[in-house]
Amino acid sequence: MKTATLDEQLENLRNMGKSWVGLAAQGVFVIPALIVFYKALTLREYGLIPIGIGLLFFALIIHQGMPHVRRAVRGIDSNDRCRGIANITIEETSENIYYTADVTVYRRGRWAIPFRPQGWIPEAMELSVECRFIRGVDWPVLLIAEVGLIHPTGTPKVMILNT
Numbered sequence: 001m002k003t004a005t006l007d008e009q010l011e012n013l014r015n016m017g018k019s020w021v022g023l024a025a026q027g028v029f030v031i032p033a034l035i036v037f038y039k040a041l042t043l044r045e046y047g048l049i050p051i052g053i054g055l056l057f058f059a060l061i062i063h064q065g066m067p068h069v070r071r072a073v074r075g076i077d078s079n080d081r082c083r084g085i086a087n088i089t090i091e092e093t094s095e096n097i098y099y100t101a102d103v104t105v106y107r108r109g110r111w112a113i114p115f116r117p118q119g120w121i122p123e124a125m126e127l128s129v130e131c132r133f134i135r136g137v138d139w140p141v142l143l144i145a146e147v148g149l150i151h152p153t154g155t156p157k158v159m160i161l162n163t
Contacts, residue, residue: 004119009149010076012118016069029059068141072151075132075142082108084131086143086150088122101150102159103140105131110160111139113152120148 004012033055040048084105091098099122101113108131127147131140138158143150 003121003148006144006146006149009119013069013149013151014073014076016073029055033059068152068154071134071137071141072149074134075140075151078132078134078141080133080135082106082131082133084108084129084140084143086113086127086129086145088125088127090122090124101127101129101143103129103131103143105140108133108140109138109158111156112159113139113143113150113156114154115150116153117148117150122148 033052036048036052036055040046040052082105084103086101086103089100089102091100099115099117101115102110103113104110127145129143129145129150132142132144133139134141139152139156141151
């Protein structure tokens with residue numbers, strides 16, 4: 001995998017946050033699911049129904065992740081910034097790799113943030129990061145480190161408030 005510069009990663013994140021990108025990504029799974037359901041019902045091939053359900057499941061996963069991407073895009077231009085420390089942990093299973101950033105921000109708390117790297121390959125390490133916050137969200141919506149960007153793929157878990 002080729003690593004991207006921070007500027008390239010920021011541009012990719014901005015593009016991911018555009019509303020049509022999320023709709024298109026969901027449509028890639030929803031439209032075929034509807035076709036599969038139609039074929040299953042009209043041809044009485046009920047064995048196709050689990051395939052349609054699986055496609056809808058993938059669309060739901062994309063739909064759940066999009067609010068975090070949009071918040072991260074808003075965080076790019078946010079003036080609510082502070083320094084923090086992120087401890088990257090990596091958990092590998094036979095099927096997937098899970099990345100978590102345990103982020104400590106002075107007087108703002110400590111959070112366990114699940115993430116997927118985009119444009120860089122993380123290692124288990126401690127990073128100095130710039131944390132970006134937006135109004136109405138308690139956790140950092142975007143972390144900027146020298147090696148790459150980190151933004152939540154799910155709701156971060158609060159570990160300690162007001163460190």
